[in-house]
Amino acid sequence: MKPGSRSTSRRTRALVGAVAVAATVPLVLAGCSGSGNASSSGGGGGGKTLTIEDYYDANYDPVYQQCAKDVDVTVKINHVAGAGLISKVLQQASSRTLPDVLMLDNPDVQQIASSGALSDLADYGLDADDDVPGVKGANTFEGKLYGLQPNTNSIALYYNKKLLADAGVEPPKTWDELKTAAKTLTKGSTYGFAMSNINTYEGTWQFLPFFWSNGGDEKDIATPEAAQALQLVQDLQDDGSLSKSSINWAQADVNNQFMAGKAAMMINGPWQLPALKKAKNLEFDSVPIPTRTGSETVAPLGGEAFTVPQTGDKDKMQLAGKFVGCLNSDKMQAVLAGVSGNVPTNIEVGKTWAKDHADVASFVTTVQTARARTGELGPDWPKAATKIYTAVQLALTGKADPEQALEQAQSQNQ
């Protein structure tokens, strides 16, 4: 037995050694990342270097390079995965390593601005007066403008032209028309209608057009108007026109159902256009989302804003301000819209854009009257958003009828 036990003890010692070495690895890595940051902010040769952080992809790099030329700086672009952006920003805020230009999803702007991490864009002579009013509201906190949004988006009702023509159905304008159309279009494995009712902010975002257009308000969601809106979605599900799986679908899943011909109509945004255009044998168009009486649709505003964080380097912040101004210029708004599929925020640029790009026309219309999610509650929006998707889930899973679901969600201490 002895030799065996000696060899195990030697092995244990080797293992302990290996663990000790492994334990030092994070320390070494931390050291590396620290020095990496320092060298990048100090570099730049003749012209200065601006760091940009966003959750886009390399398709946007040429746009940044163009503005870099205009402002006469070099840029260092850092693309972060969408879900990780806010945690990264918080981490950078506490270690004082925020980028010079930071992209944020518009409902997050007020929350980050309220922490004091962003600078007032008026300091750089920027304003959003020519942009769609809702966009300006989303990026304003306590009277100051913190973000500029070259592009915006919203959601509309896409429909499969062929399926509607075969069934002799016109694109619906009112809720009753929507219900009838969806029921007529439901055949075999094809559902008439699809939307995302998932338990995330995406679900809330998709429900908002029904909720807001009918007079629902996020301050108190337990109202008869809100109940009517939720009843509509419930009816669509009860009719069999909307799959019960919609409570697990993200917007990308909804788009896949539509592209596969498993849904004749869907609620989705213009960012799906590049994928939809590539799909074979799919002819589609879109209309503003139906309202109960056929009145104007009130949909939520989407899109990303560019901000200038408080980095402490006044000169660089000025340059960053110029850079953001360039991104928001009329010319660049159109260039960005070409890359993203979204709508230019400037009212005039948007109108011209709609003329040349028929497939975004319904979104340009919707955006004019759209509302910002943070318009009313500001940084408290996430709490209301959680209540809204909770109510939708309670109703669609049959745990409560729409009215009770809204009451439960409203009183729920999140």
Place this chain on the structure above:
Amino acid sequence: MSASTQIRPRATTPPAPVRPGQRRARLRSGFTRWMFVVPAAIFVAVFFGYPVVKNVLMSFQDYTTKTFFTGEAPWVGFANYAAVFSSSVFATSVVNTALFTAGSIVLQFVLGLGLALFFRRHFPLSGFLRGLLLLPWLLPLIASSAVWKWLLDQDSGALNQLLGVVGIGPVPWLVSPSLALIAVIGVNVWLGIPFNTTILYSGLQSVPPELYEAGALDGATGFKAFWYITWPSIRSVVSVVVVLGVVYTLKVVDIILGLTGGGPANSTQTLATNAYHQSFINFQFGIGAAVSNVLIVVSFVFAMVYIAISRKAVDE
């Protein structure tokens, strides 16, 4: 160098004034002993102590996104705990956590033990199959939960299409609030079987075959052999597997987030996903910390049980 300096005092000093030298030597040996502990102690303090203490402090503060920039986190006493305990989601989470943990552990253990007993007999390809059994363990959790989400889809999922062949209508696995928790437990069991089988199998290997031979002479075969020989021999391994399993299962986040995100209608919300949601979706880090402290206390109790059991096993 050190060897020669250690020897010198002994050689030069006569027996009478031995005390100071001895004391110094004892001091030095005590010092050396402590120096061996220091790296481990620092490691534990920095990587385990600090996060836990910070988490406890955070649960008494109003810690929000603002705190990251200003560094200010006002002290709010027990307000976060009051908010947590009065929320209806918390009660749901506690019940779900208990069901999820108990369901996962029982099924994982029973199936794991069954497979371990099965693989103890050697048959062609048994080694290969035992290797295959480890697969769920090797896959990234987020990847396997994505695949399971697709398998369990109501309309086009592979499982429902298979059931359709037998004539069973589509089952709303992840869609119905009453089935979702069962589906999530099922996937977690699938993930936990490799761990249970591997540990129990190694426990079975250490049972001396002579015991069975002797037992067989006395008429202990089949189930009797299992009950009177196998079970008592692996009892300590069993308790380790169960207690570790409980601690691992309590903190499961990724599988649930990947499959249902806590839904539908909070029916798969556990303490772990609730804490995640409060901290990283609502950005209420104080409340999130309060929820996770509840989880830490529960895990700590089971960790103590584990230590008590393993100490008893050593004494035996």
